[in-house]
Structure formats: structure tokens, C-alpha cells
Amino acid sequence: MNNLQILATVGILTFALRALPFVLFSKRAMPLWLIKLSKRIPVMILGLLVIYSLKDTRLGSPTYALPEIAALSVLALVQWKGRNPLVSILLSTGVYVLLLQVLSSSF
Amino acid sequence: MKIFKRAFIDSVPVMMGYLVVGAAYGVYAGDAGVSAFETIAMDFIIFAGSMQFVTVRLLNHAPAFLTVVLLTLLVNFRHLFYGLPLIEEYREAKGWKAYLVYALTDETFALTQQKLELDRSDRIRYYVLISLLDQSYWVVGSIIGLVLYRFIPFSTNGVEFAMTALFFVLFFEAMRESRVRKDGFASLVLCLLSLVLFPKGYFVVISLIAITLYIIAVKGGTNHE
Structure with missing residues (x-):
């Protein structure tokens, strides 16, 4: 395939995957099992995305798992007590960046 | 605004x-x-x-x-x-x-x-x-x-x-509701298993299949609060 064909194919398929649930169930009702699935799936997908985003960080190396563990602990604690998402996210990202740079320069 | x-x-x-x-x-x-x-x-x-x-x-x-x-x-x-x-x-x-x-x-x-x-x-x-x-x-x-x-x-x-x-904060906030807690923890376990047991390239697909099977097989939690 040439580049134009590749871009068109990937683009159309990506949109089709996103649109399929809306197309299938905009007029007809969802079957009961799918309604149940759609109610229970959000929290499970958020859990998946947490693991998914950690999979791409440098968990493989023992030194690098420390920034993740520390930052996620700070994040959980601050969010639990403060309930301010932006503050929790900025603070834990700061912890992560700091630890990552300190640890990667000292090992 | x-x-x-x-x-x-x-x-x-x-x-x-x-x-x-x-x-x-x-x-x-x-x-x-x-x-x-x-x-x-x-x-x-x-x-x-x-x-x-x-x-x-x-x-x-x-x-x-x-x-x-x-x-x-x-x-x-x-x-x-x-x-x-x-x-x-x-x-x-x-x-x-x-x-x-x-x-x-x-x-x-x-x-x-x-x-x-x-x-x-x-x-x-x-x-x-x-x-x-x-x-x-x-x-x-x-x-x-x-x-x-x-x-x-x-x-x-x-x-x-x-x-x-x-992602973590949104997951964490969703988990404050007791009804979804069981599903949330199950998702972490299933996804970690799929990450450990299968090639990384298939992580998402296998995790989603596992989640779907779990929802079909296991009853959801109820609200206690």
C-alpha cells in the first residue's frame, strides 16, 4: 500500500471502532447483557488504563520502579485526603520527575 | 465561561x-x-x-x-x-x-x-x-x-x-463508590495477570477479553453506603 492508502485505512478503521457502538445502538435498544456490561465496564477500563500506562514506563529495571511506587503512593495519599485532582497530579508528577532524574543520574 | x-x-x-x-x-x-x-x-x-x-x-x-x-x-x-x-x-x-x-x-x-x-x-x-x-x-x-x-x-x-x-486519580475517585470496588480490584488483578503472562503486544486485547468474561461470569457488587 502507498502512504495515502495506509493513512486512509488506519483512519477509517480507527473511526469505525470508535463509532460502532453508537451506530449499532442509536436506534435500537442495547440487549440487557450489554447494558450491564456498559455499566460495569467504565471502572474496569480505568483500571486497565492505569496498568496500561505503567506498562510503558520503565518498570523493568529495579531502580526505576521506585519513582513509580513513590509517586503513586503520594498520589493516592494526597488525592484521598485533599480530593483535588489537579494538585494531586501535579504534585505526584513532580515527585516522579525528581526521583527519575536523581536516580537515573546516580545509578 | x-x-x-x-x-x-x-x-x-x-x-x-x-x-x-x-x-x-x-x-x-x-x-x-x-x-x-x-x-x-x-x-x-x-x-x-x-x-x-x-x-x-x-x-x-x-x-x-x-x-x-x-x-x-x-x-x-x-x-x-x-x-x-x-x-x-x-x-x-x-x-x-x-x-x-x-x-x-x-x-x-x-x-x-x-x-x-x-x-x-x-x-x-x-x-x-x-x-x-x-x-x-x-x-x-x-x-x-x-x-x-x-x-x-x-x-x-x-x-x-x-x-x-x-488515569489513577479517575480510577481512585470511581472506586469511592462501594458498588464498583469489587470490579475495580478485579480489573487490576486481571490486567496485571495479562501483563505478566502474555506478550506485551497483546496486553490490551487479552485484558479486555478477560474483563468481558469476568463481567459475564461474576455478579457485580452492591451498594452498601
């Missing part, structure tokens, strides 16, 4: 993540010899982070049609599930509906799953705003990457953790 402020503040973590990952994508594409035009065109034609990285490797290599189709289905399989909880929410989005569906990335989906104390028409305005903001961060990030590629050797420094933190 109030809704724009809310949407902007909520999207700041996505901005941090998208600028960094978008810049990494721009550098990656430049390095692979993809033209600047094609790099930015993908932000609009595809607009799906990991798939754009994969597509960079396909361009200029004349892949077979079936290869392109299977790779796209495999990498973007999870998007099939994002619409399900949003069918009702997006029903009355009128002219914006196609855009909302097209722009439903991982991060935008995650932001739509918060509890919003807004009426429906304001919620739709909120969804449109976060979708537009998120896409603009992604495009700007890609452009920064293309520029960086030309001038400075690039290294990501950990700011992309903001995206992990965003």
Missing part, C-alpha cells in the same frame, strides 16, 4: 501528557523519515496516540493491506468499548456527535467518566471542549516534536507521568 474554565483545568494533566508524548511522536516520525505534512496529517486522520507510532513504521514500507487492517484492529481494539457507556450521554450532541465520537481517545474517555454536576446540555459542551482541547494539545505537541527533531537531541524527562496520574 465557567464550563470552559472547568474543562481547561480538568484537561491540564492531559496537556502535560500530550505535549510530551506528542513531542516524542513528532521526533519519532521525523527520525523515521516521515514528512512533516504526513506527521501532522495523522493527528487529524487517525488521532490515536499509539496507533500513530505504529503507522510511522508502516509508512514508506509498502505494507500489505491485511497487515495494516490487523494492526489497526489489534492496537485500537479497546476503543470499541469506549462508546458503550457514552451512547446515552452523547445522544443529543447533534452536530458535534461525529466529532465527539472521532475524538474519543483514552484520556478524553477517562475524563468523560467523572461525576459531573452539570445538566445535560452543559455536559455536552464540556465534552466538546475537552475533546477540542485534548486534540489541540496533541497537535501542538507533534509540531514541537518536529521542531525539536531538527534542532535539539530530545529526551523525555518523566512529565508524561501526568497521564498515568490522571
Whole structure:
């Protein structure tokens, strides 16, 4: 395939995957099992995305798992007590960046 | 204005993540010899982070049609599930509906799953705003990457953790509801298992199949509070 064909194919398929649930169930009702699935799936997908985003960080190396563990602990604690998402996210990202740079320069 | 402020503040973590990952994508594409035009065109034609990285490797290599189709289905399989909880929410989005569906990335989906104390028409305005903001961060990030590629050797420094933190916070907040807690923990266990037991390339597909089977086989929790 040439580049134009590749871009068109990937683009159309990506949109089709996103649109399929809306197309299938905009007029007809969802079957009961799918309604149940759609109610229970959000929290499970958020859990998946947490693991998914950690999979791409440098968990493989023992030194690098420390920034993740520390930052996620700070994040959980601050969010639990403060309930301010932006503050929790900025603070834990700061912890992560700091630890990552300190640890990667000292090992 | 109030809704724009809310949407902007909520999207700041996505901005941090998208600028960094978008810049990494721009550098990656430049390095692979993809033209600047094609790099930015993908932000609009595809607009799906990991798939754009994969597509960079396909361009200029004349892949077979079936290869392109299977790779796209495999990498973007999870998007099939994002619409399900949003069918009702997006029903009355009128002219914006196609855009909302097209722009439903991982991060935008995650932001739509918060509890919003807004009426429906304001919620739709909120969804449109976060979708537009998120896409603009992604495009700007890609452009920064293309520029960086030309001038400075690039290294990501950990700011992309903001995206992990965003997913974690939204997951954490969802878990305050006792009804979903069992499902949430089950998802972490199933996804960790799939990460450990199977090749990384299949992580999402296998996790989603496991989650679907789990929901069919195991009854959901009830609300105690």
C-alpha cells in the first residue's frame, strides 16, 4: 500500500471502532447483557488504563520502579485526603520527575 | 465561561501528557523519515496516540493491506468499548456527535467518566471542549516534536507521568463508590495477570477479553453506603 492508502485505512478503521457502538445502538435498544456490561465496564477500563500506562514506563529495571511506587503512593495519599485532582497530579508528577532524574543520574 | 474554565483545568494533566508524548511522536516520525505534512496529517486522520507510532513504521514500507487492517484492529481494539457507556450521554450532541465520537481517545474517555454536576446540555459542551482541547494539545505537541527533531537531541524527562496520574486519580475517585470496588480490584488483578503472562503486544486485547468474561461470569457488587 502507498502512504495515502495506509493513512486512509488506519483512519477509517480507527473511526469505525470508535463509532460502532453508537451506530449499532442509536436506534435500537442495547440487549440487557450489554447494558450491564456498559455499566460495569467504565471502572474496569480505568483500571486497565492505569496498568496500561505503567506498562510503558520503565518498570523493568529495579531502580526505576521506585519513582513509580513513590509517586503513586503520594498520589493516592494526597488525592484521598485533599480530593483535588489537579494538585494531586501535579504534585505526584513532580515527585516522579525528581526521583527519575536523581536516580537515573546516580545509578 | 465557567464550563470552559472547568474543562481547561480538568484537561491540564492531559496537556502535560500530550505535549510530551506528542513531542516524542513528532521526533519519532521525523527520525523515521516521515514528512512533516504526513506527521501532522495523522493527528487529524487517525488521532490515536499509539496507533500513530505504529503507522510511522508502516509508512514508506509498502505494507500489505491485511497487515495494516490487523494492526489497526489489534492496537485500537479497546476503543470499541469506549462508546458503550457514552451512547446515552452523547445522544443529543447533534452536530458535534461525529466529532465527539472521532475524538474519543483514552484520556478524553477517562475524563468523560467523572461525576459531573452539570445538566445535560452543559455536559455536552464540556465534552466538546475537552475533546477540542485534548486534540489541540496533541497537535501542538507533534509540531514541537518536529521542531525539536531538527534542532535539539530530545529526551523525555518523566512529565508524561501526568497521564498515568490522571488515569489513577479517575480510577481512585470511581472506586469511592462501594458498588464498583469489587470490579475495580478485579480489573487490576486481571490486567496485571495479562501483563505478566502474555506478550506485551497483546496486553490490551487479552485484558479486555478477560474483563468481558469476568463481567459475564461474576455478579457485580452492591451498594452498601
